[in-house]
Amino acid sequence: MSTHEVVTREITFAEAIREALAEEMRRDSRVCILGEDVAEAGTPFKVLSGLVEEFGTGRVIDTPISEAGFTGLGVGAAMTGIRPVVDIMFGDFITLTMDQMVNQAAKIHYMSGGRWKVPMVMRTTLGAARRSAAQHSQSLHAWFSHVPGLKVVLPSTPYDAKGLLKEAIRHENPVVFFEDKMMYKMKGPVPAEDYTIPLGVADVKRAGEDITFVATSSMVQVALGAADLLAEIGISAEVVDPRTTWPLDEQTIVESVKKTSRAVVLDEGYERYGVTAELAALIAERAFYDLDGPVRRMGAMHVPIPFSPPLEDATIPTPQKLFELAREMCGRS
Amino acid sequence: MSTHEVVTREITFAEAIREALAEEMRRDSRVCILGEDVAEAGTPFKVLSGLVEEFGTGRVIDTPISEAGFTGLGVGAAMTGIRPVVDIMFGDFITLTMDQMVNQAAKIHYMSGGRWKVPMVMRTTLGAARRSAAQHSQSLHAWFSHVPGLKVVLPSTPYDAKGLLKEAIRHENPVVFFEDKMMYKMKGPVPAEDYTIPLGVADVKRAGEDITFVATSSMVQVALGAADLLAEIGISAEVVDPRTTWPLDEQTIVESVKKTSRAVVLDEGYERYGVTAELAALIAERAFYDLDGPVRRMGAMHVPIPFSPPLEDATIPTPQKLFELAREMCGRS
């Protein structure tokens, strides 16, 4: 659970995002939004509804379908005094922005010997289960996590979403912010007061003793669901949410596993060469002498996400699957 | 060492690539090459010199500087009866082709329920140390390894390069083939006879007892160099080269580590969320009960590759660094 005390209201994840943007745009006139159908439409997910009415089309800017074009424009704008928040509707479309983000945004500060900086945010989505098929369901955040110069945020609650997004907007580096499309309607407590959450600090979403689940974004709910089921059979699971894959709060993760001696890492991206690989390798290295058994991984099945509902459902980790795995790991199968 | 017997000549890595292409182009008139400065120039690395003279500009085709454009054209051509080999000069430029490779090439077979296929090869490069700075020195193969539907090849010798490239060209799926720029002049034995090497079969480049180095591409030489140094102090290192990161020959890797009980994984990409993470996670899971100590990782330092020689040199694993790490792991520090 978060350590903040002032919890006043329940709002949705989408509202948390919108509030973060509105507050930062009020605070700093250099903050603007660029993306497809972000203005009057407020995005297809309606996450930005109302912003153009408050800030006008000079700051909430509809673009052509030019992901590379407006992302790259955002890089140049960030270098020269603007703080753009670039909206990439589906995370699958980051494929079109890799040159801008990786060869430009991530490297400019370093290549210029620290003389230019790129304070921009890319907001995009991840996650399957919407029956959107292979080109609208990917979780490709592992790619950006692999690239020095970028920071990568994966909020799992409205509280985290708001605090992390405000921090990202104020940040001096390019930050990629991944939102699970399936989470937009999820509600949670969010203080009305201004707050930010630093990048690189994990959050223990549930304390436990017997096994650690390290889970990101959408998978935090899966982990919490499994923890509930496990509690019923007397197994106490700890759920650690890194919140950012880079910087990565290694210490919180490793300490949890040292305490519980068992770990499952979960992430909605593909397992292979993905986030679960890094987390598992980290734990296996740094908690080596405390582990009771191998670290286990759960991620998307290594297939393009199928359209057909029964097939799609089979590709994603579920609380039930995690429950069964954890029960077995704790010797209760 | 490779298991082939017929070793007749020493040729360079670049010659091996060229021979593979020439032989396959002679064998199959559908094979053609598309890329920047591939024809008369034979690429800036001169890897393709002579091919246009034999096959003409109808099959060795100079393109505009349109990486997305000609890669995507290659996808469509592969679907309709051609077997294109697309040449992306520097691996850093794959950023421009991600949509074509990931949203299209990798998924078309699956999305069409197996009805279309994409038998194309992308050849590109990896590796630092050429004083080419941050946009011409990356090793980004982890990205493609993360994506189901693609296969990823990383040859480390002229022998492997030729056999794997011929296999890739005959293959029915999209294959990405990464060549270390620094290896083009390296010589090695290559049979004159036609041969191919299946994708997904690791090669033990050196047998040993005390520690396993799992190393890819350029890092195989680093591992062999360290193994030589270790031999001098009585430590016997085994060097396993997976040759393809996908499919991955898990069994050969895991068996080696079970035998030696110690492992270092090496890859020239960034360590974080990269190939070393997958290899380390795999070993830590499947050889868990046989490991003497944690699996260790060596990859590029997590920084954009600097231009300045002393800085660049500090970012890359070396035989000396690996030697020292291995010595310590074997309790001899």
Added chain:
Amino acid sequence: MSTVSSRTETASHADVELWIRMYRQMTAIRLFEERVNELYTRALMPGLAHLYIGEEAVAVGVCEALRREDYITSTHRGHGHCLAKGASPDRMFAELLGKAAGYCKGKGGSMHIADPSTGNLGANAIVAGSVPIATGAAFSSKYLGNGRVAACFFGEGALGQGVVYEEMNLAQLWKLPVIYVCENNLYTEYTHVSETLAGDILARAKSVGMAAETVDGQNVRAVHEAAAKLVERARAGEGPSFLCCNTYRFHGHHVGDINREYYRSKREEQDWKKERDPLAVHAAWLVAQKHADAAQLEQIEAEVKAEIAKAVEFAINAPYPNQEEVDRDVYA
């Protein structure tokens, strides 16, 4: 704009057959899409779908100018292209419902229907994603000398994507037999074209030296005549071309886009539906020219309706794929 030559007086039997067939094909698309909307509303279809209603003349006019072995590539709004190129509604509906009998075993869904047997290289959910693929198919045709032509459908929104310009340059440099068919329906999702495209659409194709023309996309004969000429040109080795079809989608961006007044007026929609419905335009012409009478057209509609109903029935009753299908077809 090309105008339709008035061949009325001298209309051959084949012409009339073609015109009637085009009417039937447009009707099939219209009725297909209406059932898609209904399946969505009744919560029988997983996910969303983008209806082609209002734009039928484009797909039909172009595809009737192609041979079966010619290629097309399609978009997120792809049912019309797929039907026009010859796919059957039953397997299409099955695909839309994620059933094993679908063209892609249910793995692709609405946005990815593909069918090698009719030369359909696939719908594509990446805007402009199929433009390189069509160009590549044209490259193959030229390389193999098999005389095939590729028609590449995309919305005007795709002109925001740089890869389109890369492909047009390549196609023109190499004289590839591809026709770029731009369906300018005035909107990219919820944004008017005037906010997303500067300058002139045709000029973009002409700048690489490509033949380019605009046609009334609500007039199937106009589309067909223009397309036939460009296809012939491409087949004769004279290179690529660009055909801008001015059209309009009568419904929302997708089936769930119901309240549209914040981005376009009801009035605008009504005007298009009333004045420029491609089916009505063509029907009126057929009747006026006495190529068909009202009864004949109603008969066609009834036949198509029955076929579509059967197709929906088939799809609803078809089984889902087995779970083991999930990791098949990843690699060939």
Added chain:
Amino acid sequence: MSTVSSRTETASHADVELWIRMYRQMTAIRLFEERVNELYTRALMPGLAHLYIGEEAVAVGVCEALRREDYITSTHRGHGHCLAKGASPDRMFAELLGKAAGYCKGKGGSMHIADPSTGNLGANAIVAGSVPIATGAAFSSKYLGNGRVAACFFGEGALGQGVVYEEMNLAQLWKLPVIYVCENNLYTEYTHVSETLAGDILARAKSVGMAAETVDGQNVRAVHEAAAKLVERARAGEGPSFLCCNTYRFHGHHVGDINREYYRSKREEQDWKKERDPLAVHAAWLVAQKHADAAQLEQIEAEVKAEIAKAVEFAINAPYPNQEEVDRDVYA
């Protein structure tokens, strides 16, 4: 093509000063690049470099039309742009040698020199990579209302990259103060422009409605006059423009590209060097118009030579960065 207006009769003192300064700047670039080549040949420079010799009039003509706080973006062939915008040769040479005193502490090298103090957003080793960045800088200028203009240099090879068309569309839609300066030197590495670009270069800009013109890139006054007009236009809020400068690189694609006959003839090179050397053209004009005499020009050359020699000396003797620098500046 724009032609240079003949202001000779009425040349003001300021004009003459400008013309002389342009000569000095071109000379500085020429001599700088000659030393780069020499450093490479003597194996004192790590890696490769792309020389700007032959193209000096473009960078100088454009940059003399800009203010210090205006922005430029540059390319792999970027030393000329950097010098023309006001950078000092000593820190540039230091960067080229990977020394700590370099503009980027040696971390960038030849292909990444950047300098905020002169508005240089950076050279870029991705062809067309800086086009979005310049457009973004122009976006900022407009957003902040600070009156700055961005000049975006790129080779004609960059026109192969789709992102250029995305940016031109955005810039024109939003009337951004950016000037796209295309350096058409006829080759992309080892391939002639006729093999890589179909159609007409200017038409590509004009297709989005952008003002576009071509100028003789070997005539520094012609470049300057055209650029000054476009910069003024941009500063006045009239939007972006495109300036195609016809030019030629006298040396290889990079310092190691010695045998070039397989892609262009010695004859072609000699003709350009003899007839169209931008320094010679401008010197001849200055002398013919009596704005300078030979002695004055020699004097300039001598001064510049001495400055460059000192700069090289400085760079050679400068220390490399400390090893601890390697992981600094990854994050701000």
